[in-house]
Amino acid sequence: MAHFAQLDENNVVLQVVVVSNRVINDLEFPESEPLGIDFCRTLFGENTNWKQTSYNSNFRVRYAMPGYVYDSAYDAFIKPKPLSFPSFVLDPATTEWVPPLPRPTDTVYEWLEASVAWVAIPAPFPSWVMKGDPLYWAAPVKFPTDGKAYRWDEDSLSWVEVEGASV
Numbered sequence: 001m002a003h004f005a006q007l008d009e010n011n012v013v014l015q016v017v018v019v020s021n022r023v024i025n026d027l028e029f030p031e032s033e034p035l036g037i038d039f040c041r042t043l044f045g046e047n048t049n050w051k052q053t054s055y056n057s058n059f060r061v062r063y064a065m066p067g068y069v070y071d072s073a074y075d076a077f078i079k080p081k082p083l084s085f086p087s088f089v090l091d092p093a094t095t096e097w098v099p100p101l102p103r104p105t106d107t108v109y110e111w112l113e114a115s116v117a118w119v120a121i122p123a124p125f126p127s128w129v130m131k132g133d134p135l136y137w138a139a140p141v142k143f144p145t146d147g148k149a150y151r152w153d154e155d156s157l158s159w160v161e162v163e164g165a166s167v
Contacts, residue, residue, distance in 0.1 A: 002029075004036050005064035005077065007049040013068045013077065016053060017043075029059050053077060061095050071095070087116045108135045125154045 002024050006014045023039045024032035033052040040050045053064035061076035062068075068077045076095045082088060088097040099111050101118060108130055109118040123129075123137050131138045141158055144150055149165035152158075 002036050003053045003055050004040050004050045005053045011070040013064045013066050016064050
């Protein structure tokens with residue numbers, strides 16, 4: 001099956017439809033695109049605008065979804081800019097929205113939009129260590145997974161069950 005995104009006058013994706021491989025003569029992208037566009041126009045109107053998209057993200061960077069924007073300069077479907085992060089900029093290498101400043105790598109940080117800056121997140125307890133990529137704070141002892149509620153006890157460096165509580 002092939003997938004085609006209908007675009008509005010601003011190249012915003014309105015919907016994605018599935019087109020049978022028979023309609024596109026079992027051709028691969030990009031040869032399949034004109035056939036699929038012609039088919040979609042017969043169904044939805046001659047003046048509609050369509051771009052083929054890849055369910056597996058094999059072309060045009062990512063699979064189109066309603067609200068995404070097709071950008072011809074990148075030949076990519078771009079996710080909407082996060083509303084809660086108006087300072088974010090489009091990274092041309094990944095076509096992802098990213099903070100305008102690179103994340104520091106020496107400790108755990110979070111982006112603070114009000115300051116347009118990375119802010120260090122202190123360890124919740126002195127014994128906790130940084131792990132992962134991106135970094136996060138982790139207890140030196142694995143959290144129990146038995147369904148009970150626990151709290152961290154810094155004195156004993158262990159998880160202590162919270163009596164009468166459950167997860």
